[in-house]
Amino acid sequence: MEITPGITIASPFPCSAWPRVWQWVQDFRWQVFDDYGPQTLNEFVVKCLEDARHQQSWAVYREGELGGLVTFAPQGAGVGTSHVLFRKDFWGAA
Numbered sequence: 275m276e277i278t279p280g281i282t283i284a285s286p287f288p289c290s291a292w293p294r295v296w297q298w299v300q301d302f303r304w305q306v307f308d309d310y311g312p313q314t315l316n317e318f319v320v321k322c323l324e325d326a327r328h329q330q331s332w333a334v335y336r337e338g339e340l341g342g343l344v345t346f347a348p349q350g351a352g353v354g355t356s357h358v359l360f361r362k363d364f365w366g367a368a
Contacts, residue, residue, distance in 0.1 A: 280337050287331035287343055292322045295343055298361045336364065 276282045296318045299306060312318035325347070334342030341364030348354040 282335045282338075283332045283344075284335070285330065285332045286326065287333045287345070288340075289323060289326070291333065291340055292319045294340065294361075295322070295359065298359060301362070334360070334364075 275284070293315055296315050307313075312321050325345070329345050329347035331346075332344040333340055334344065340361075342358070342360040344356065344358050346354050346356045
């Protein structure tokens, strides 16, 4: 679905793209994962695939290029936890 010219979203986030997300967070991984979080690419992908069973996810594309992830995990009636992550250079910031 195109939400603004050149920006589209698709659900669910493609399973094959989880390794890209791992690369996106490497510069600040220590800020988003605690000691019990995934420590390797394989652990990260396994966790993301497990989480995908009980949450919604969307891929964000600009001009057809994947650059963002949005997730939502329901916690109850009308309540949940959402995470949004974009590749650092996706919006023009190196």
